[in-house]
Amino acid sequence: MEPTKAAQRAQAKAEYNAFLAACPSRRLLDRISDKWVVLILCALGGESPDAARAMRYSEISRLLAGVSQKMLTQTLRALEHDGLLTRTVTPTVPITVTYELTDLGLSLHQLTGGLRQWAQTNMDQILANREAHEAARG
Amino acid sequence: MEPTKAAQRAQAKAEYNAFLAACPSRRLLDRISDKWVVLILCALGGESPDAARAMRYSEISRLLAGVSQKMLTQTLRALEHDGLLTRTVTPTVPITVTYELTDLGLSLHQLTGGLRQWAQTNMDQILANREAHEAARG
DNA sequence: CAGGATCCCGCTAGATACTG
């Protein structure tokens, strides 16, 4: 009679449906389907799972070329709020703030890292597709 | 002296770096890190890899509750342009247009489907994190 | 009636300048 873990997991899966606009998971999916979220997770997560490390604000800012301070701060705060990363303030002079992925953030990094990998791996194919598509219909 | 396939792959990986703002793969990553892209891929890809199927415009529109016609059309065209899906017009009355993932689109669906799954699986944890975070600092 | 193009508006991303 005791519910198995598999049954509990199936139950949890059935609870949320990201296709429904009103479902909380839909809003969560919208949030993580964001270019800055993906890039920040890729930065903090490193190339391999064990390469994750804490980074300073300026370090992230430098790595993610093109990000504005506003979007970086805003996105970091949102990720902290959701428990995907921790923000640590060290009162040195000048002040030091580091960001580090939580276990939950690391689990999501498995996926976002895949996105980055996919983009880099299939870039040539996509470029070829675009050319073919443009040639086909001008 | 002949380059191995692994070496060629490593070379291809080194070519693109999604962290660089000027790199084409960065723009590609920005594109696929988009909520409508993710949802459309999830819709056309189905729950399991073999559940992928062609869908009509109105069918997608209904499934992705909350998407505007403009964004749906715009995103579908962009995905077609990149070769992630095909657009097929059947001259019935009234006209029928179906969209279907290509192999490349299916490969990306492996990842976006994971995002959706992750959002639905970790929703409860995130909600708990938010509450804890708000309680901690009002 | 399905499919989509166009116009208009509000919001938000992003650049710039300023502060603890």
Place this chain on the structure above:
DNA sequence: CAGTATCTAGCGGGATCCTG
């Protein structure tokens, strides 16, 4: 160094119109 505050332009989104 690590942010906040302010302003503007461009994008997202709804209403409307067009076409087969």
